[in-house]
Amino acid sequence: MSTLKINYNPKILKRDLYLGVAWEILAIATLFLAKGNYWLLSVNLILATLYHGRFVYRNMKPYLLIENGVLTKNSFPKKSMKLCDITRIKKFGEDFELETSEEKIKINAALIAPVSLKVLNEFLGGIELAPNLTPFSKK
Numbered sequence: 713m714s715t716l717k718i719n720y721n722p723k724i725l726k727r728d729l730y731l732g733v734a735w736e737i738l739a740i741a742t743l744f745l746a747k748g749n750y751w752l753l754s755v756n757l758i759l760a761t762l763y764h765g766r767f768v769y770r771n772m773k774p775y776l777l778i779e780n781g782v783l784t785k786n787s788f789p790k791k792s793m794k795l796c797d798i799t800r801i802k803k804f805g806e807d808f809e810l811e812t813s814e815e816k817i818k819i820n821a822a823l824i825a826p827v828s829l830k831v832l833n834e835f836l837g838g839i840e841l842a843p844n845l846t847p848f849s850k851k
Contacts, residue, residue, distance in 0.1 A: 718776035718828040732763030775823055791817050803847040
């Protein structure tokens, strides 16, 4: 089986980058405007670092990785499930919830790039489940 990568939405990535830059600008402004009170500078630098770190991580890792029959959601903590163990697929608006007998993985469609979302829909539609256990059934 080949590897399928479901990437983050570029709008989400840009938002993280812009928020990181905004916190950096606030940190620089605090450096020049704060007279001896630098605790706010630390807070701004920490927030800038967190947003930039999230931007880099999301650029390097896909939101979902489907490889060797295992679906992995790169979140914190990382979640994985075997595709053959999926017993039910639920759809709430654009979001999905994949269930096995032991665990659930929620997939937030707003975080997924539009092209990748189409690929994910096609892939999930190809998983064979009873018609009442999947929103992709051909009734």
